[in-house]
Amino acid sequence: MTGFASIFTGINFIVTIHKMRAPGMTWNRLPLFVWGLYATSIVQVLATPVIGITMVLLILEQTLQIGIFDPALGGDPVLFQHFFWFYSHPAVYIMILPAFGILSELIATFSRSRIFGYRAIALSSVAIAMLGFLVWGHHMFVSGQSVISSIIFSLITYLIGIPSGIKIFNWVATLYKGSIWLQTPMLYALSFLFLFSIGGFTGIMVGVLSVDVHLHDTYYVVSHFHYVMMGGSVIALLGGMHYWWPKITGKMYNETLGKIAAGLVFIGFNLTFFPQLVLGAKGMPRRYANYLERYADLHQLSTVGSWVLGAGLFLILGYALWSLAYGEEAPQNPWGAATLEWTNVAAIPSHHNFTRTPLVTRGPYDFHLADEVFGGGDGEIGGDGKLDGKGEVQVPDAVPSAPAEETA
Amino acid sequence: MADDGHPHVLHKPTLFKVFGALIVLTIITVAVAYLPLGPLAMPVAIAVASTKASLVVLFFMALKDDNPVNGLTFTIGTIMVSVFIAFTLFDTAFRGDLGNVSSQTIEEIEKEQEEAQEQQIDPENLRVAPADYPDQQGATSETGSEN
Amino acid sequence: MATDTDPAPAPATTDVEHDYHPEHLQHHFVSSEQQFDSAKLGMWLFLITEVLLFSGMFVAYAVYRQWHPETFAAASQTLDPVFGTVNTLVLLTSSLTVALSIHYIQHDEVKKCVYNLLATVGLAAVFMGIKYVEYMSKFEHGVFPGGFFDPHGAHYEFLAQVPYASQFFSIYFVMTGIHGLHVLIGMGVIAWVAYYAWKGAFSSEYYTHIELAGLYWHLVDIVWIFLFPMLYLI
Structure with a gap:
């Protein structure tokens, strides 16, 4: 069935995180990216089987005409929407939760300060994963579901704002008085904070029952979705890709081009999707190939924005491929x-990743401890955060490892 | 018995006792089905079934003495099932509660519409657009636009 | 990796485990207990996905029962509670035998363990046999799921007049059908485990496969515990 891969990935991650942590790796020392993946896995395990049974029922509906969903056979199409959204709403959290995790890594590393509110960030991921199961009906406000369930779903939808807000505030608090180092990944992290906040606020708007009846199926919803998914997930993904690019490929990308591309993506994104918020509020419905004259200007603006966005993304593709072949x-x-x-x-x-299983004695964001233990005292990784990007990092004696061969 | 020491070892007499309880509960669930309980029939049946399921989970599957994280996993799973059922019923049980949506099924509405279609309607009543009034062209176009 | 002199995968703190390395222990686990616990947690997670898979059908049942209670009452009359009760007892007994098989392997009584596993497979076959008889008696009278619903014959004719009766039988066949599929899969898995137990692959030190197959089988039993009163009795 369709979801097996997804389910087993989730099971694998959860079991690994529960049972196979390195010695000394307590729950409070897990990197927040791992917490993000943990929350994601919970959603995968709980939500995917439901889309599985929905598919089975749908196939049986087509072949045997069992009449559960098809109104012509006495079924109820809104019931199908319940089945579908019970999976598909949590599924958007599958997309955003790893992004939250990536962002915590970026913010902490590039402001060189210990993450503010570690537990709050970690547990708010799990809270979002759980609450995400209670709000699927906010996609169905105009589907003909009962008013009482619309009210309940709308109410719980507001609650999602709480853990999301906790995260944003904690990230901003981490930036406060940190030594911010504006490398490409950090630019993406800051873009995320801005874009995801817009996505979150518009999310509260469409979560309001009475407002959503008007905004349903307009460009407002399209724009909200892109601010969360593109401005949130994809931007964080790009940031994470730049951050881990040296570890994944062993090559450095071009920092200058990276910054230009990050700027293009940010500008292009806003140029594309902010006009769509306005369009939606003015009543432009989605899923139409054509539009009225009075929407023309904003539509054209949005189109131009998409070119800028595309240019930024192709630039990334270009220098990424280049760095694979010729990168430092x-x-x-x-x-x-x-x-x-x-x-x-x-x-x-x-x-095997680690030449021997490490013994963990500190948290993931204890930069001063890491600096002491890993020989940052030679001024390479000082508190000023001015790394030249080529600083050779010492490893502890307990971990004989590769950097020696780089100089060789 | 050599049960002590290893927490997961299943204790044979306990297994048989639990099995006996399950058989008794099965007889009970069949018996209560023949009592005229009316609307209570369903809750009673589910309560008995839940008791049986709990016995199986706690003793046969040994969740009672198992690692708590397994119990937590199972609990979250069952909570999600109840959420799914309860929240869907919030909709389907209260369709049309505030009068803005029809409680009729689509089938019934279609049937009504078909019946309406079959009724003979005076063609005079079907004229809505100006073009429907060829006899009054030009002079009284506002008659049409009213509709 | 030229400087790499110590390829030992285990950290220094677990040197005690290091001397004793049973062959069933895979290299990425530190101890047998960790491996067993990991497998078991994974199985419990898999079980809740199964529970949620069935939950979709329970939702469909709840919704349609709430909409058409009289239909469900009338249509469930045509299901024979004797078959249902016998099948419940058969499955409960098979749950007991599978639990006993784990009890015996924990005490290194391999033979008794295998006999109990085989008894489980046998009882599952009885269950499926009874299910087959039930299905056939329905199909004979044109009681098919969904669009092919065309009841005839003495006890079933009245169903044609009951609105939404085909929905009840759709749900009945889908629920029991998918449950039956799980029984068949369980039979295969338990037979496979029994074969390896017979060949001496398991002992009180290492019986993860039997434990997990047992957990799966109990879950199949639990689903039936709910299906039985919901479909047959009320």
Whole structure:
């Protein structure tokens, strides 16, 4: 069946996180990216089977005409919507929760300060995963479902705003008085904070029952969705891709081009989707190939924005491919990050990632401890955050590893 | 018995006791089905079934003495099932509650519409657009636009 | 990796485990207990996906029963509670035998364990046999799921007059059908486990496969515990 891959990935992650943490890796020392994946896995395990049974019923509906969903056979199409959204609403959290995790890593590393409210961020991911199961009906306000369930779903939808807000505030608090280092990944992280906040606020708007009746199926919803999914997930994904690019490929990308591309993506994105918010509020419905004269200006603006956005994305593709072929060799820890994949793994990870299982004695964002233990005292990774990007990072004696061969 | 020491070991007499309880509960669930309980029939049947299921989970599947995380997993799963059922019923049980949506099924509405179609209607009443009034062209176009 | 002199995968803290390395222990686990616990947590997670898979059908049942209670009352009359009760007892007994098989393997009584596993498979076959008889008696009278619903014959004719009766039988056949599929899969898995147990693959040290097959089988039993009163009795 369709969802098996997704389910087993989820099971694998949860079991690994529960049972196979390295010695000393307590729950409070897990990198927040892992917490994000943990919450994602919970959603995958709980939601995917329902789309599985929905598919089975749909197939039986087509072949045997069992009449559960098809009104011509005495079924109820709104029931299908319940089945569909019980999976598909949590599914959007499958997309955004890893992005939250990536963002926590980026914000902490590039402001070189310990993440503010570690537990709050970690647990709010799990809270979002759980609450995400209670709000599917907010996609169905105009489907003909009962008013009482619309009211309940609308109410619970507001609650989702709480853990999301907790995250945003904690990230901003982490930035406060940090030594912010504006490398490309950080630019994406800051874009995320801005774009996801817009996405979140418009989400509250369409969660309001009376407002949604008007905005349903307009460009407002399209724009909200893109602010969350593109401005949230994709931007965080791009940030994460740049952040881990040296670890994944062993090559550095071109920092200048990276910054230009990040700027293009940010500008292009807003140019594309902000006009759509206005269009939607003015009544432009979605899923139409044509539009009235009075919407023309904003539509054209949006189109131009999409070109800018596209240019930015193609630029990324270009320099990413270029760096694969001609890029500079990456050092072991170009960002001075404190998580294990940077401190205890060679520049190009070996087959088993860790040459020996590390003993974890500190948190993922204890930069001062990481600096002390991993020899940042030579001024390379000082508190000033001015890494030159090529600083050679020492590894502890307990972990004989690769950087030696780089100089060789 | 060598049960002590390893927490997961199943205790044979307990298994048989639980099995006996399950058989008794099965007889009870069949028996109560023949009592005229009216609307209570369903809750009673579900309560008995839940008791049986709990016995199986706690003793046969040994969740009672197992690692708590397994119990938590199972609990979250069952909570999600009840959420799914309850929230869907919030809709389907109260369709049309505030009068803005019809409680009729689509089938019934279609039937009504078909019946309406079959009724003979005076063609005089079907004229809505100006073009429907060829006899009054030009002079009284506002008659049509009213509709 | 030229400087790599110590390829030992286990950290220094677990040197005690290191000397004793049973062959069933896969290299990425530190101890047998960790491996067993991991497998078991994974199985419980899989079980809740199964529960949620069935939950979709329970939702459909709840919705249609709430909409058409008289139809469900009338249509469930045509299901024979004797078959249902016998099948419930058969499945409960098979749950007991599978639990016993785990009890015996924990005490290294391999033979008794295998006999109990085989008894489970046998009882499952009885269950499926009774299910087959039930299905056939329905199909004979044109009681098919959904669009092919065309009841005839003495006890079934009145169903043609009952509105939404075909919905009841759609739900009945889908629920029991998917449950039956799980029984068949369970039979295969338990037979396979029994074969390996017979060959001496398991002992009180290592019986993960039997434990997991048992958990799966109990879940199949639990689903039937709910299906039985809902479909046959009320």
